[in-house]
Amino acid sequence: xxxxxxxxxxxxxxxxxxxxxxxxxxxxxxxxxxxxxxxxxxxxxxxxxxxxxxxxxxxxxxxxxxxxxxxxxxxxxxxxxxxxxxxxxxxxxxxxxxxxxxxxxxxxxxxxxxxxxxxxxxxxxxxxxxxxxxxxxxxxxxxxxxxxxxxxxxxxxxxxxxxxxxxxxxxxxxxxxxxxxxxxxxxxxxxxxxxxxxxxxxxxxxxxxxxxxxxxxxxxxxxxxxxxxxxxxxxxxxxxxxxxxxxxxxxxxxxxxxxxxxxxxxxxxxxxxxxxxxxxxxxxxxxxxxxxxxxxxxxxxxxxxxxxxxxxxxxxxxxxxxxx
Amino acid sequence: xxxxxxxxxxxxxxxxxxxxxxxxxxxxxxxxxxxxxxxxxxxxxxxxxxxxxxxxxxxxxxxxxxxxxxxxxxxxxxxxxxxxxxxxxxxxxxxxxxxxxxxxxxxxxxxxxxxxxxxxxxxxxxxxxxxxxxxxxxxxxxxxxxxxxxxxxxxxxxxxxxxxxxxxxxxxxxxxxxxxxxxxxxxxxxxxxxxxxxxxxxxxxxxxxxxxxxxxxxxxxxxxxxxxxxxxxxxxxxxxxxxxxxxxxxxxxxxxxxxxxxxxxxxxxxxxxxxxxxxxxxxxxxxxxxxxxxxxxxxxxxxxxxxxxxxxxxxxxxxxxxxxxxxxxxxxxx
Amino acid sequence: xxxxxxxxxxxxxxxxxxxxxxxxxxxxxxxxxxxxxxxxxxxxxxxxxxxxxxxxxxxxxxxxxxxxxxxxxxxxxxxxxxxxxxxxxxxxxxxxxxxxxxxxxxxxxxxxxxxxxxxxxxxxxxxxxxxxxxxxxxxxxxxxxxxxxxxxxxxxxxxxxxxxxxxxxxxxxxxxxxxxxxxxxxxxxxxxxxxxxxxxxxxxxxxxxxxxxxxxxxxxxxxxxxxxxxxxxxxxxxxxxxxxxxxxxxxxxxxxxxxxxxxxxxxxxxxxxxxxxxxxxxxxxxxxxxxxxxxxx
Numbered sequence: 001x002x003x004x005x006x007x008x009x010x011x012x013x014x015x016x017x018x019x020x021x022x023x024x025x026x027x028x029x030x031x032x033x034x035x036x037x038x039x040x041x042x043x044x045x046x047x048x049x050x051x052x053x054x055x056x057x058x059x060x061x062x063x064x065x066x067x068x069x070x071x072x073x074x075x076x077x078x079x080x081x082x083x084x085x086x087x088x089x090x091x092x093x094x095x096x097x098x099x100x101x102x103x104x105x106x107x108x109x110x111x112x113x114x115x116x117x118x119x120x121x122x123x124x125x126x127x128x129x130x131x132x133x134x135x136x137x138x139x140x141x142x143x144x145x146x147x148x149x150x151x152x153x154x155x156x157x158x159x160x161x162x163x164x165x166x167x168x169x170x171x172x173x174x175x176x177x178x179x180x181x182x183x184x185x186x187x188x189x190x191x192x193x194x195x196x197x198x199x200x201x202x203x204x205x206x207x208x209x210x211x212x213x214x215x216x217x218x219x220x221x222x223x224x225x226x227x228x229x230x231x232x233x234x235x236x237x238x239x240x241x242x243x244x245x246x247x248x249x250x251x252x253x254x255x256x257x258x259x260x261x262x263x264x265x266x267x268x269x270x271x272x273x274x275x276x277x278x279x280x281x282x283x284x285x286x287x288x289x290x291x292x293x294x295x296x297x298x299x300x301x302x303x304x305x306x307x308x309x310x311x312x313x314x315x316x317x318x319x320x321x322x323x324x
Numbered sequence: 325x326x327x328x329x330x331x332x333x334x335x336x337x338x339x340x341x342x343x344x345x346x347x348x349x350x351x352x353x354x355x356x357x358x359x360x361x362x363x364x365x366x367x368x369x370x371x372x373x374x375x376x377x378x379x380x381x382x383x384x385x386x387x388x389x390x391x392x393x394x395x396x397x398x399x400x401x402x403x404x405x406x407x408x409x410x411x412x413x414x415x416x417x418x419x420x421x422x423x424x425x426x427x428x429x430x431x432x433x434x435x436x437x438x439x440x441x442x443x444x445x446x447x448x449x450x451x452x453x454x455x456x457x458x459x460x461x462x463x464x465x466x467x468x469x470x471x472x473x474x475x476x477x478x479x480x481x482x483x484x485x486x487x488x489x490x491x492x493x494x495x496x497x498x499x500x501x502x503x504x505x506x507x508x509x510x511x512x513x514x515x516x517x518x519x520x521x522x523x524x525x526x527x528x529x530x531x532x533x534x535x536x537x538x539x540x541x542x543x544x545x546x547x548x549x550x551x552x553x554x555x556x557x558x559x560x561x562x563x564x565x566x567x568x569x570x571x572x573x574x575x576x577x578x579x580x581x582x583x584x585x586x587x588x589x590x591x592x593x594x595x596x597x598x599x600x601x602x603x604x605x606x607x608x609x610x611x612x613x614x615x616x617x618x619x620x621x622x623x624x625x626x627x628x629x630x631x632x633x634x635x636x637x638x639x640x641x642x643x644x645x646x647x648x649x650x651x652x653x654x655x656x657x658x
Numbered sequence: 659x660x661x662x663x664x665x666x667x668x669x670x671x672x673x674x675x676x677x678x679x680x681x682x683x684x685x686x687x688x689x690x691x692x693x694x695x696x697x698x699x700x701x702x703x704x705x706x707x708x709x710x711x712x713x714x715x716x717x718x719x720x721x722x723x724x725x726x727x728x729x730x731x732x733x734x735x736x737x738x739x740x741x742x743x744x745x746x747x748x749x750x751x752x753x754x755x756x757x758x759x760x761x762x763x764x765x766x767x768x769x770x771x772x773x774x775x776x777x778x779x780x781x782x783x784x785x786x787x788x789x790x791x792x793x794x795x796x797x798x799x800x801x802x803x804x805x806x807x808x809x810x811x812x813x814x815x816x817x818x819x820x821x822x823x824x825x826x827x828x829x830x831x832x833x834x835x836x837x838x839x840x841x842x843x844x845x846x847x848x849x850x851x852x853x854x855x856x857x858x859x860x861x862x863x864x865x866x867x868x869x870x871x872x873x874x875x876x877x878x879x880x881x882x883x884x885x886x887x888x889x890x891x892x893x894x895x896x897x898x899x900x901x902x903x904x905x906x907x908x909x910x911x912x913x914x915x916x917x918x919x920x921x922x923x924x925x926x927x928x929x930x931x932x933x934x935x936x937x938x939x940x941x942x943x944x945x946x947x948x949x950x951x952x953x954x955x
Contacts, residue, residue, distance in 0.1 A: 146928030249802025
């Protein structure tokens, strides 16, 4: 098992190098002179040149990337153009807020998605199944920023039950302010999880080993719990991992709708003010987070599926043999 | 062979349909069949004839939807299985009647150890046993099918196909069932392993005095393992009798065709003699004899009504109105 | 002889798929709705050309602050927005951006991703490794983030938004095509073709591509839905199509500031996005069921 985790960690390194390079490269193409942005229009030509040298902007792109990487490993993501505060400090400051929102969103997705998906598959073609299929289609199709606006229109403005802007400081206000953003963020993922759970379960239901389990005389409840769910879980776990990436993207929109002080909001603001180091830092940080979530997903995967585990326990097994 | 004439299970007029988007598939059309204690009945027919549907129907494991048991009775130990409530049926499955499925590769749950999967059926029918007893029992079952007990904590993917089928047999026989439904237990295996697995099934069933319905399309397998044979075609039993009756005096044209299609070592033949044509579309069956479109003895009356299953002597039953002609044809070929 | 037989088989395969799709009422409703959108998009473009944009300027762009935020009425069935412009007309004029940009972006990523995936799957080994590792890297960046970063760097022109969306969808298509190529590649009819001396290019063009078309079509229809959502999202963040050009996402973005002043300016543009995506999703689901009935649940 440790060997597996180690291998996944090592495999992450080239991916992260690639990710940082691509993002760095894209954002380096931004037109405009960063020195001018920092020093303002009145700065002299010499001052600008000095600033450029200080920022290392005259170096070739690869050297700049290399320096950025070295600094990143030391925990330094550069300084914001706008307010001269360390990017890393701002990212670390906002990240917990986004994490709270994302976790709440995933919880909404799982708590709604998995039970409904199971029910829907077990009662295939019934009114319940049809209803949940239609609703999940609507859920998948709804832009989450629009859902956010509708929810705040109804629950904040019309009914006045919940706040629609900002993030509460203490526990209860925090929880109250979290409800609408979490639902907004989680609904799309919940709908995807419903569909995924249903189709994965329907796939498993057809398998011969389910007939074997039934032929043993097991009660249907046990067949579902012991034989179907664990097998159906494998693709669901993957889907949830991928949904997390969507969620990080969605967080930008949700945070904008609800003025939630998270990384996404920080990024959108930084784009507006052309604060490239800030955007770069935020995107790279989120991509790294996403990679870690996928690592966790892979590990969970190995715990569920013995075929992957034993691949690393026994030496000399090739993938093909394992599948056979 | 411990053979008595005591009746174990009697199927009467079983009709099973699958209701699909493309129409109603008439999978079984009035199947009647009796199995006696300890005997082995070979159920022979081509793909789609309804063999698996019959076996699954006995255990009421037909997926619904789309499957529907339309009518019929299945008498087992004085009760009609089709009338039993689900929980009573669950007590019968795995305990009194077990089933082995066709493909060992997919019949074991990939995320459970083989030990857990054997123990599960034992625990289900013997809830009073403690952990050690369960463990001992499942180890014994594994040894019985020729697998070392120290592999009990391994997962199915660590076993070969033949070994997996042995595990499945261990599961099926764990609770000493009275009837074993074996659905092409060796079709998916290598030829060399087929014989081993069949030998093992035969030894174990004799030891436990289990009756067996052996589903196959291999007449060689039937000749080696069965006391009686039923030939099924398009959801109907077309001929049923003792092994000797079927092989020596095949009467239904389809049975004759099947036997003619076996390559013989004794005779020097240029080509094989397959039964020509295809099985009729099960959503649109012909009105009379279902074999008529492929039959060389076909006459006008064949298409008029479904022939009855008639006894032509000593319990040898045939569903053909021309049984006299076909029999004389078969005897001239000897 | 063998080619005519495979061709006939192919044709009947598509015909069968169409027959199955026609039976799916939901998918047909989706298709109908999308056809309606195409008609709307084309009609508005024709009107623009015919009137030399004067109708557009007078009715879609021109502000009328006196009537701002007026609710739905007989004259303006969807009401008026924060600048007193008719929301119904703006909705109609916005169709082209969502529909055509989504389609073009996905067409680009289908072609690029499809070719990359086919090469990776067909040649395997190192080629496969290099291409797919690069795709893994792109996939490691959540697509909305990648698109945002591209637009942030290059600016918010129409082409940049298109590029951003197209690039972020390439890995999905590469993976889809690669997977189906891998399953087809080892099948016996490919070996048979190879044994008969068919070249790589012929095998790819004649056998592999047609056989991996079905999953690609399904993926593309779902991809267009995702792309439209992304475009609307970018516009909502102010990174997509810029006002005063009507676009559903940016209409919603403006509505956000006036959410207290009238429900219609918030509800209606979102409904437009949702129905379009819904239509694409039901069509995509229907296509999947029709093209591969084995997958149907």
